[in-house]
Amino acid sequence: MKPDTLDWTLCRTFLHILEGGSLSAAARHLGFSHVTVRRHLEALEGVLGGPLFTRSPTGLLATDLAHRIAPAARSMAAAAASLTRTATTDQEAIGGTVRIAASEVVGGEVLPPMLMELRRAHPALRFELALSDVPEDILRRDADVAVRMMEPTQASLVARRVGSVPLGLYAEARWIDANGLPADAAALLATRALIGQDRRTEYLAALAACGVGASRHHLGFASDSALAQLAALRAGLGIGVMQVPMACRAPSLVRVLPEIEFALEMWLVTHPDLRHAARIRVVMEALASELQGYLQGRRNTWTGGRDRPPQPGTTTFPPGPILLQP
Structure with missing residues (x-):
């Protein structure tokens, strides 16, 4: 042929x-x-x-x-x-389609209000949102812009570090009222009510890095979907991992063992051929500002919680191996 x-x-x-x-x-x-x-x-x-x-x-x-x-x-x-x-998109017009790749949690929970603000400022913009915890191939143009929870390894990409995302353990107040607040790691494991991954093992590895030797026997709910884990946490099924800025939006969530804290790096990435396109430049700048505000609790959209910013000594995982609920 x-x-x-x-x-x-x-x-x-x-x-x-x-x-x-x-x-x-x-x-x-x-x-x-x-x-x-x-x-x-x-x-x-x-x-x-x-x-x-x-x-x-x-x-x-x-x-x-x-x-x-x-x-x-x-x-x-x-x-x-x-x-x-x-x-179909003029390089100087702030309009057209922008395909954004992000993890389930960032794409489903964090980005939509930010995209609404972008649409309000630039009504001609249209968004496609690809959600996956497996990074899209930007060089192959699977997406125009990506929000990644690890430092990019492809040198030819245009990448901008947004900041460090703290993650901690949380439970719904109803669960705490019924079961009590664990006082230490041993009490945490004794609940056998951890919310974690099904076939993947990054969650258990992250706890181990913080000195908590959990196994599948300590899980009360398991799913490889980060959104399902969040839904289980909010439904009161047990204790799970959540981004600290996100938890601050939910007054009914209670921090469990605040000394157990992870951190993931957040990056914005685009293809070098797109960096000068007006729509990409506007989206990259807006998302960088909005995501930094999300991490720092600057905007009303993200404030109102009862937590603190990341503290010195927070465990920060190297790029790649730890992908909890990005």
């Missing part, structure tokens, strides 16, 4: 069939007729030299060939989306 014989339209149709499980689903999403979708599939199979799907009572099943080409097709889709965002 020659490189120039592969039509992106065919790959796009293939991805929608793969995700939708049928020709009809792909046709509805793309706005094509069923016949057009089938022709696209047949044309791509002809180019690749093999079938991509087989029929089953529950729909179309992807073949081994389909699974092998899917990652490359998704990369093509990401590149096409990035090209569209770049081509």
Whole structure:
């Protein structure tokens, strides 16, 4: 197969069939007729030299060939989306789409009010928010801007350090009323009510670094979703980790063993080709200011709690290995 014989339209149709499980689903999403979708599939199979799907009572099943080409097709889709965002946005106009990558907690809990302020100042801006605790590849343009909880390792990225994010142990006041406030690490472990990760182990490693030898037997609730952990904490299921500035917004949360405190580094990152684009420059500057305000409790949005800023001697983890609830 020659490189120039592969039509992106065919790959796009293939991805929608793969995700939708049928020709009809792909046709509805793309706005094509069923016949057009089938022709696209047949044309791509002809180019690749093999079938991509087989029929089953529950729909179309992807073949081994389909699974092998899917990652490359998704990369093509990401590149096409990035090209569209770049081509349709004037470099000097403060408008257009900005795709922001962030962890579950930062993206779900911290960024939305900040993006609202940005939209109020620049109504022509549009945001796409990609939430994952696995960093997006900025060099591949999977996102325009990323909020990362570790120092970037790719030297060619444009990176700006925002600050250090303190994390501590918290419990809902109702849980404290029913179970009491642990006086030390031994009492903490005796509750067997820690909220932590399911298959991942960074949470237990972080506690161990602070002198708390916890194991899975001490967990009362386990999930690899940081948002699920936060929901469990707020529901009163036990004691969990939370960003200190975030906990300050919730009067019903009580700090548990304040001497146990972690810290994560927060960075803003963008692609070097985007640093001079007006929309990226505005978003980077605004987020830097807002996130620093969040960390320092400057804005009313983030204040009103009963905690303190990070203290000297706080445990700061090296970049990469500790990813609690970023």
